[in-house]
Amino acid sequence: MALKRIIPCLLYDGSGLVKTVKFKNPSYVGDPINAIKIFNDKEVDELIVLDINASKEKRKANFHKIADMASEAFMPFAYGGGVKTFEDFAALYKIGVEKVIVNSLIQENPNVIKKVINDYGSQAVIACVDFKKSIFGKKLPYSYLGNKIKLSMVDYAKYLTNEIGVGELMLNSVDLDGTWEGYDYESIHQLLNSVEVPVIACGGCGSINDLKKVLYETNANAAAIGSMAVYSKKGMGVLINFPNRESIILE
């Protein structure tokens, strides 16, 4: 069977890599190309790079830089951020991106996504669902662009897989982002039971135990790590690193 995956999720601000806490206060952590070279040596299963400012700043993906990143990634490489047109997707697949991650485009123009899936296959598109506790205490899909996603997480996930047809989901907790407190196991578990596609858990990972728990108790198909991949320890300095997968991944 396909093995569970541990995936560094790198946040790119248009010029360098940063790390946020609860989606705020980005802190510089380094050059993306150097980081990717290190992750190659560390034999990571897959790599995610998200341009977190592209949509906000209304600019395109930096194709030239992404091509450089892809050329150093000898494992599957997923990219998201500022992808809006069919041509954007095509350009990314051509330069070596295996999967494109969509977020705000789902609200803006779902038909483009459907066309891409039709031509390139569902496995080429990952839908990223950011979620956050509302003021009433309920966890809901969250969009930093302010678009209101008026569905529960489960209903939104079903919409993404059944109506749009994406091949994979990435579930990202805004509240736990950068906190090292562990994943939102309950929300991830609930979502896993309601969709048929692989789910990547993201947000909050702080330890090897968190990884083991989310992969083998909660049963997520993959676990994304943010802070753990770019800092040596909680509260400590920048260090591009990756846990020993042999001690975590069961065969």
Place this chain on the structure above:
Amino acid sequence: MLVIVDYGLGNLDSVLNIFKKIGTNDILISGDKEIISRATKLILPGVGSFDAGMRNLEEKELTPILNQKVLIEKTPILGICLGMQLLTKRSEEGVKAGLGWIDAETIKFNLDPTLKLKVPHMGWNYIKVQKQNPLIDMDSKNRFYFVHSYYVKCFDENQSIATSHFGNDFTCMVNKGNIYGAQFHPEKSLKFGMKLLENFAKI
């Protein structure tokens, strides 16, 4: 001169990049018949559907020169993912005939529902090498990245040289003389893929 065949499908740049990383310099991507005719080795990449693959090869009129190179001149060729499936006689995914160089057909995964496995087979998986071959060591533990919904079933079992497991064991590498196929993506499989491609470059 190693030529990565450009027939309009496939992650050509990824394949080129990994060969450059392992030091293969006499290499280029091309869909030009004249350039392909001068190749000393060929890669047939591929991401997409079977009929799209065969249709593209026909439209670019590449099938005759590939037949000449592979069947007559015995130029070593490695088909990757869809590229491996195109080596077979036909596929359940489409209606067109394949290149037919390998005695096999391509069929869809039909998984036991109690196993709760979803197609496509996507992710890293180990492989078992059953036959001695120049591309990969029989004894070492090798994992590769797979993403596919169809797999190759050999009529001539001798042409299946490695298997992986998804629901059942399935052929993930084929070989017949100068013709090789890998269902997984060596260009996306880190050092494991690099070693395999290095060995192919040395044949």
